[in-house]
Amino acid sequence: xxxxxxxxxxxxxxxxxxxxxxxxxxxxxxxxxxxxxxxxxxxxxxxxxxxxxxxxxxxxxxxxxxxxxxxxxxxxxxxxxxxxxxxxxxxxxxxxxxxxxxxxxxxxxxxxxxxxxxxxxxxxxxxxxxxxxxxxxxxxxxxxxxxxxxxxxxxxxxxxxxxxxxxxxxxxxxxxxxxxxxxxxxxxxxxxxxxxxxxxxxxxxxxxxxxxxxxxxxxxxxxxxxxxxxxxxxxxxxxxxxxxxxxxxxxxxxxxxxxxxxxxxxxxxxxxxxxxxxxxxxxxxxxxxxxxxxxxxxxxxxxxxxxxxxxxxxxxxxxxxxxxxxxxxxxxxxxxxxx
Amino acid sequence: xxxxxxxxxxxxxxxxxxxxxxxxxxxxxxxxxxxxxxxxxxxxxxxxxxxxxxxxxxxxxxxxxxxxxxxxxxxxxxxxxxxxxxxxxxxxxxxxxxxxxxxxxxxxxxxxxxxxxxxxxxxxxxxxxxxxxxxxxxxxxxxxxxxxxxxxxxxxxxxxxxxxxxxxxxxxxxxxxxxxxxxxxxxxxxxxxxxxxxxxxxxxxxxxxxxxxxxxxxxxxxxxxxxxxxxxxxxxxxxxxxxxxxxxxxxxxxxxxxxxxxxxxxxxxxxxxxxxxxxxxxxxxxxxxxxxxxxxxxxxxxxxxxxxxxxxxxxxxxxxxxxxxxxxxxxxxxxxxxx
DNA sequence: TTGTATGCGTTATCAA
DNA sequence: TTGATAACGCATACAA
Numbered sequence: 001x002x003x004x005x006x007x008x009x010x011x012x013x014x015x016x017x018x019x020x021x022x023x024x025x026x027x028x029x030x031x032x033x034x035x036x037x038x039x040x041x042x043x044x045x046x047x048x049x050x051x052x053x054x055x056x057x058x059x060x061x062x063x064x065x066x067x068x069x070x071x072x073x074x075x076x077x078x079x080x081x082x083x084x085x086x087x088x089x090x091x092x093x094x095x096x097x098x099x100x101x102x103x104x105x106x107x108x109x110x111x112x113x114x115x116x117x118x119x120x121x122x123x124x125x126x127x128x129x130x131x132x133x134x135x136x137x138x139x140x141x142x143x144x145x146x147x148x149x150x151x152x153x154x155x156x157x158x159x160x161x162x163x164x165x166x167x168x169x170x171x172x173x174x175x176x177x178x179x180x181x182x183x184x185x186x187x188x189x190x191x192x193x194x195x196x197x198x199x200x201x202x203x204x205x206x207x208x209x210x211x212x213x214x215x216x217x218x219x220x221x222x223x224x225x226x227x228x229x230x231x232x233x234x235x236x237x238x239x240x241x242x243x244x245x246x247x248x249x250x251x252x253x254x255x256x257x258x259x260x261x262x263x264x265x266x267x268x269x270x271x272x273x274x275x276x277x278x279x280x281x282x283x284x285x286x287x288x289x290x291x292x293x294x295x296x297x298x299x300x301x302x303x304x305x306x307x308x309x310x311x312x313x314x315x316x317x318x319x320x321x322x323x324x325x326x327x328x329x330x331x332x333x334x335x336x337x338x339x
Numbered sequence: 340x341x342x343x344x345x346x347x348x349x350x351x352x353x354x355x356x357x358x359x360x361x362x363x364x365x366x367x368x369x370x371x372x373x374x375x376x377x378x379x380x381x382x383x384x385x386x387x388x389x390x391x392x393x394x395x396x397x398x399x400x401x402x403x404x405x406x407x408x409x410x411x412x413x414x415x416x417x418x419x420x421x422x423x424x425x426x427x428x429x430x431x432x433x434x435x436x437x438x439x440x441x442x443x444x445x446x447x448x449x450x451x452x453x454x455x456x457x458x459x460x461x462x463x464x465x466x467x468x469x470x471x472x473x474x475x476x477x478x479x480x481x482x483x484x485x486x487x488x489x490x491x492x493x494x495x496x497x498x499x500x501x502x503x504x505x506x507x508x509x510x511x512x513x514x515x516x517x518x519x520x521x522x523x524x525x526x527x528x529x530x531x532x533x534x535x536x537x538x539x540x541x542x543x544x545x546x547x548x549x550x551x552x553x554x555x556x557x558x559x560x561x562x563x564x565x566x567x568x569x570x571x572x573x574x575x576x577x578x579x580x581x582x583x584x585x586x587x588x589x590x591x592x593x594x595x596x597x598x599x600x601x602x603x604x605x606x607x608x609x610x611x612x613x614x615x616x617x618x619x620x621x622x623x624x625x626x627x628x629x630x631x632x633x634x635x636x637x638x639x640x641x642x643x644x645x646x647x648x649x650x651x652x653x654x655x656x657x658x659x660x661x662x663x664x665x666x667x668x669x670x671x672x673x674x675x676x677x678x
Numbered sequence: 679t680t681g682t683a684t685g686c687g688t689t690a691t692c693a694a
Numbered sequence: 695t696t697g698a699t700a701a702c703g704c705a706t707a708c709a710a
Binding site for chain 2 (some may be wrong): 001003048049050051052053055056061063070071072073074077078080081084085088093094095096097098111112114115116117141142227256259260263282283286287288
C-alpha cells in the first residue's frame with residue numbers, strides 16, 4: 001500500500017497533476033470548485049506530501065544539521081532543546097550528530113550533512129579539532145554555519161557565545177574579594193577557545209588584584225570525564241599543595257568531583273577550600289554545600305544560534321546579502337554556599 | 340556554485356551519466372579504465388552525492404525519526420546517545436522531535452516524520468496520550484515503529500522496556516526488609532504505563548509483606564517538573580502525616596526535591612525518613628546523602644530499540660516477514676546512604 | 679482556469 | 695562495456 005501521490009489524486013479526479021498541486025498549495029489560479037474537490041479527495045485518500053520529492057524539486061530540505069561533542073551533557077541537551085524548538089517554529093527539522101570530541105569524526109559528520117543537503121549547520125567544535133579547513137570548505141559552498149559555545153575565532157561565520165574570559169574574571173575576582181588568596185584553577189583541554197578564555201580570565205583576575213599567577217596551581221581536565229578529572233586532580237592538588245584555599249573550575253561537574261574528594265577527606269567547604277564552578281546546571285543548587293557558579297544559558301544559546309542560521313538561510317534563498325554576527329549572551333554569578 | 344552532479348562528471352569525461360553512476364557504485368560492468376577516470380574526476384570536482392535524489396529514487400531515506408517527551412532529561416539524553424550511535428553504525432541519520440508531554444504535538448510530529456519519509460520511528464509516549472490511533476495508523480502503513488520506556492501495551496509493535504513493576508517491587512521490598520513500615524510513594528502521572536507499573540510494584544511489595552496499602556500515602560507528581568513536584572509534595576506529605584519513615588519515588592529527581600525539603604527542615608535522611616529513587620542518574624551518587632536508586636539503562640535502551648527497528652526495516656525491504664519482539668532490559672538496585 | 683512539459687539528481691532496465 | 699531512457703513525486707514556466 002504505497003502512499004498517495006498527486007498523480008493518484010489527479011487520476012481519481014480526472015484532472016492534471018499540476019492542477020492538483022496548485023490547488024493543494026492554495027494558488028489563486030484554481031477554481032474554488034476544483035480546489036474544494038481536490039482538498040476533499042486529498043483528505044479522503046489520506047494524502048501526505050512527499051517531502052523528499054519536494055526537497056529535490058525546490059532544492060532545499062528545510063532541515064538543519066547539528067554537530068555537538070556529546071548529547072549526554074546537561075548543557076548540550078539544553079542547547080538541543082533550544083535548537084529543536086526554534087527550528088520547529090520555522091518549519092525546520094533537525095538532524096543531530098555527535099563528534100565525541102573527535103576531529104576525524106567531526107569531519108565525517110560534516111560530509112554526511114552535506115550529502116543530506118541540509119540547509120544549514122550548527123556546530124560546537126570538538127576539543128581536538130586542530131584546524132578549521134573542514135568548516136571553511138563548507139562555508140565556501142555557501143552553506144551557512146553558525147558556531148556556538150566551542151567556536152573558532154578565526155573562522156568567518158556567525159557565532160553565539162558567552163564572554164568566557166569576563167565570566168571567569170568575575171568569578172575569580174569574587175573569590176579574591178571574599179579573601180581567598182591561593183586560588184587554583186581546574187581548566188579544560190588546551191585547545192578549545194572556551195578553555196583558553198576561562199583560563200585567561202582567571203589569570204587576569206589574579207594579576208589585576210595583585211596576586212601572583214602560579215602555573216603550578218593550574219590543573220588540566222582533559223579526559224572527557226569531568227567528574228573523575230575533578231576527583232583525581234583534587235587528590236593530586238592536595239598532595240602537591242597544602243595552602244590552596246579556593247578552586248575555580250571549568251565546569252560544575254569538575255567542581256562536584258572535587259567536592260566529593262574533599263568530603264571524603266573531611267576537608268570543609270568553603271572553610272578550608274572554597275569552590276566555584278561554571279555552567280550552573282540544575283544540580284548545583286541541590287548538592288551540599290550548594291555550588292557557586294556562572295550561569296551559562298544553554299537553551300538561549302540554542303535558540304539564538306538557530307534563529308541566526310535560519311535568517312541566513314532566508315537571505316541566501318532570496319539572494320540578499322547578509323553579514324556575520326557574533327552574539328554574546330550575558331552571564332552572571334550565582335553565589336551559593338561553596339564560596 | 341552548485342554542487343557537482345553526475346551529469347557534470349559525465350559531461351567532463353564525455354561519457355554517459357549511467358556509466359558514471361555505475362562506476363561510482365563499483366558495479367562490475369564498467370571497464371577499470373573508465374572507472375578509474377570517473378573516480379579521479381569525482382574527487383577532483385569534489386563530488387558529493389545528493390542524498391535527496393537517491394532517497395527519491397530508492398524510496399528510502401536512511402533516516403530514523405525519534406519522538407521523546409523532552410530531551411532535557413538525563414535519561415532521555417542517554418537514550419538519544421544510544422540511538423544516534425547505533426543508527427550511525429548502520430548508516431542511518433536521526434531526526435529528533437519533542438512532544439513536550441503533549442498529545443496533540445505528538446500527533447503532529449508523527450505526521451512530520453511521515454512527510455519526511457523516515458524509514459522507521461522510535462517513540463516514547465507523552466504522558467497525556469489518551470489513545471494510540473495515531474500510532475496504529477502509521478503501523479498500518481507498514482512504517483515500523485519501536486516503542487521504548489513509555490510504551491502502550493496494547494499497540495502491536497516491538498518494544499524495549501524494563502520491568503518497572505518488578506524493579507519497584509524490589510526497591511520497596513528492600514525498604515521493608517530494612518525495617519521501614521510507613522512507606523510513601525511519589526508516583527508519576529496517572530496515564531503512563533511506567534507510572535502505573537511502578538505504583539503497582541510498590542503496592543504489591545507492601546501487601547506481600549503484610550503491610551496495609553494506604554492510598555493516602557501516594558502523592559502524584561504530574562507537573563512535568565520533577566524537582567519541584569518532589570519538593571512541594573514533601574511539604575504536603577509532612578503536613579498530612581507525621582509517621583512516614585520512607586519514600587519511594589518515580590524518579591531520582593523527585594527524590595532530590597524531597598531531599599532538599601527534608602534538609603531545609605532538619606529532617607535526617609535516612610534516620611527520620613529514608614529515600615529510594617528510580618533511574619540512577621549520575622548525580623545520585625554525589626549528593627549527600629547519596630541516593631539509593633534503581634538502575635535504568637538508558638543508553639542500552641536506545642541502542643536496542645534502534646537495532647530492532649533497523650532489523651525490521653531490513654525485513655520490510657527484503658520482503659521477509661518478521662515478528663514483533665518485546666525486549667525487557669535488566670535493572671538492579673543500587674543501595675546508597677539514603678536508605 | 680486548466681493542462682503540458684520540463685527538470686530536480688539519481689538509479690535501473692534494456693538495448694546497442 | 696556503454697548509453698539512452700524512464701521513473702521516483704513534485705513544482706513551475708508556459709501554452710492552451
